Structures are given as structure tokens and as C-alpha cells.
Amino acid sequence: MTSLADIPSRPMRRRSREITDRAEIDAIVGADRVMHLALASNDVPFLVPVFYGYDGTSLYFHSASAGTKIAILKENNRVCFEISVDQGVVVAEEPCDFEARHRTVIGFGRASFVTDEAEKVRALDLIVKKFTDTRFDYPKGKLSITTVVRIDIDGIKGKSYGIGEPRPEETVEEE
Numbered sequence: 001m002t003s004l005a006d007i008p009s010r011p012m013r014r015r016s017r018e019i020t021d022r023a024e025i026d027a028i029v030g031a032d033r034v035m036h037l038a039l040a041s042n043d044v045p046f047l048v049p050v051f052y053g054y055d056g057t058s059l060y061f062h063s064a065s066a067g068t069k070i071a072i073l074k075e076n077n078r079v080c081f082e083i084s085v086d087q088g089v090v091v092a093e094e095p096c097d098f099e100a101r102h103r104t105v106i107g108f109g110r111a112s113f114v115t116d117e118a119e120k121v122r123a124l125d126l127i128v129k130k131f132t133d134t135r136f137d138y139p140k141g142k143l144s145i146t147t148v149v150r151i152d153i154d155g156i157k158g159k160s161y162g163i164g165e166p167r168p169e170e171t172v173e174e175e
């Protein structure tokens with residue numbers, strides 16, 4: 001077994017459920033809008049949902065410039081994130097055999113504060129694009145007080161179950 005300290009490279013226990021195609025993983029990241037972002041201040045974990053944008057390499061989110069997550073990131077920029085789509089339940093005969101239907105990614109990365117104005121605008125555009133096709137201009141005053149964080153991905157894995165044609169013994173229950 002690999003060390004627990006090396007979580008990003010630990011093999012998935014249920015190999016058959018692993019999504020190995022990076023394009024499929026990127027499609028999940030592209031499909032959702034909210035990620036759960038896990039941070040750590042020494043031995044105290046902290047998790048927040050945030051809207052994000054993705055350019056195929058890095059994730060971006062925006063924030064007020066103060067608050068717990070920003071304070072933690074200044075102390076420890078290592079993060080873990082989770083994004084899930086197609087959540088539901090695969091119903092079985094026995095309650096213990098119920099399974100989560102899902103397509104999920106869990107990734108690890110390093111956060112940094114974006115200072116370059118052009119990159120900030122590009123990041124905000126990526127986030128806004130998840131909600132509307134309208135293109136906005138961001139007033140300089142607002143831009144300067146908006147914190148934008150980039151997460152450079154060190155590792156990312158995808159997992160899927162119960163998607164597509166259900167197996168004959170499975171009934172898929174919509175959420």
C-alpha cells in the first residue's frame with residue numbers, strides 16, 4: 001500500500017470504476033459549476049463550495065479578499081477539490097447493495113493569487129461563462145478588490161458508476 005501521505009498517487013481500489021481518459025475527466029470539470037474545495041490549516045480541515053471556471057489546465061475561483069479560506073490559503077496553498085455530476089442512486093434488491101450513481105473527479109493542486117489583470121478578467125469570464133453567454137466588462141474598481149485564485153492541478157482522477165444503460169439487475173433512480 002502506498003503511504004497515506006501520498007494520497008494523490010494512491011491507486012483507486014475499484015479500478016473498473018476509474019475514468020482514465022483525461023478528456024472524460026475534463027468533460028466532468030467542464031460540465032459543473034460548483035466545486036468543493038478542501039483546505040487545511042495544520043490539522044484543522046476546512047471545506048467550502050465555490051463556483052469555478054476551468055481553462056483545461058487550471059481552475060479559477062473568485063472571492064472576497066478576506067475570510068477563512070483566504071487566510072488558510074495564505075498559510076497553506078495545497079488544496080484538494082471535488083466535482084460531481086449525474087448524482088443519483090442505483091437501487092438494488094438489498095439496501096446494503098444500493099450504490100451511488102455518479103461521475104466524479106477529485107484533484108489536488110496548489111493555489112496562487114492572480115495579480116495580472118488580464119488573467120483575472122480571463123478567469124472571471126470562465127466563471128461567468130458557466131451561467132450566461134453574455135460577455136461583461138468588469139469595472140476597474142471592482143476588479144481590484146476581487147480576489148481571484150488559480151489552482152494549478154498536480155493530479156486529478158475520475159470515477160464513474162451507474163452511467164449509461166443500466167445493467168439488467170439494476171434500476172437507476174433519478175435524484
Ligand SMILES: Cc1cc2nc3c(=O)[nH]c(=O)nc-3n(C[C@H](O)[C@H](O)[C@H](O)COP(=O)(O)OP(=O)(O)OC[C@H]3O[C@@H](n4cnc5c(N)ncnc54)[C@H](O)[C@@H]3O)c2cc1C
Pocket residue numbers: 034048049050051052061062063064066067068069070
Ligand atoms: C453554490 C455555492 C457557490 C459559492 N460560490 C462562491 C464563490 O465563487 N466564491 C466565494 O468566495 N464564495 C462562494 N460561496 C460561499 C462559500 O461557500 C463561503 O461561504 C464563502 O466564500 C465564505 O468563506 P470564508 O472562508 O471566507 O468563510 P468565513 O466568512 O470566514 O466564515 C467562517 C465561518 O463560517 C462558516 N462558513 C463559511 N462558509 C459557510 C457556508 N457556505 N456554509 C456554512 N458555514 C459556512 C465556516 O465553517 C466558519 O466557521 C458559494 C457557496 C455556495 C453554496
